[in-house]
Amino acid sequence: MITCADAVERLWVYLDGALTANDKAALEEHLGFCRVCCGEAEFAQELRGFLVRSAREELPEDVRARLIASLDELEAS
């Protein structure tokens, strides 16, 4: 039986699919009866998606043009 602190510490690794079979089983058993940790798990999943969506960067056209010009110069040299 694991504690809430243990469960929370393992949540992201669980969501990464990187827990060992034993740790995964222990966490899922805990999530089966602990509503707070279930909420933590759902929020951790949201937070992962939020990080991916929000941190995406676009390559601005002017930067792309300058980098391609550099590539062309390197190829020509």
Place this chain on the structure above:
Amino acid sequence: MEAQLPRLYTIARRLVGDEAEDAVQDALLKAYRGFERLERASAGPAWLTAIVVNVCRDRGRARARAPAEVSIDVVGEFSLYRKIADEDPFPYSDSLHLDFLDQFGADDVRAVLERLPDRYRVPLVLVYVDGFATKEVARLLGTPLGTVLAQLHRGRKLFERELWNYAGEKGLLEGAS
């Protein structure tokens, strides 16, 4: 190589911010100079990524911009989920936690990430934003896998804590109720 530019720029942008273009320029030059050392074309994207990461880390060191170390005891106990529930910044909300995240624009998230020391931000970004496996990150950074896993754990906690601190400092929760 041209096809890799958006990905390389994305990584550099999050590692060194406004210096991203210069970092990619440096990395392209290094890549051309070392091209004959690349044994398999299929390894090209990972090889280019490693060059960009190293260039960015060198720039990070040169700028000596890493914030002070944070105690694992302090950050290890922090739970953004519980903090939001305890502080209840949106008393009339039935989706309190999602409403909290909705206050952040892309620039805010970038600013929060930039508050994290490089040693935590770099693995966090490479794994959760760019989709690298932890083993690949360990190889790219020349760091033992166990260290990368520990950095990820602390980086996730720091990210959560800094989201909360940033929201308070920037007034993102003011008038929420």
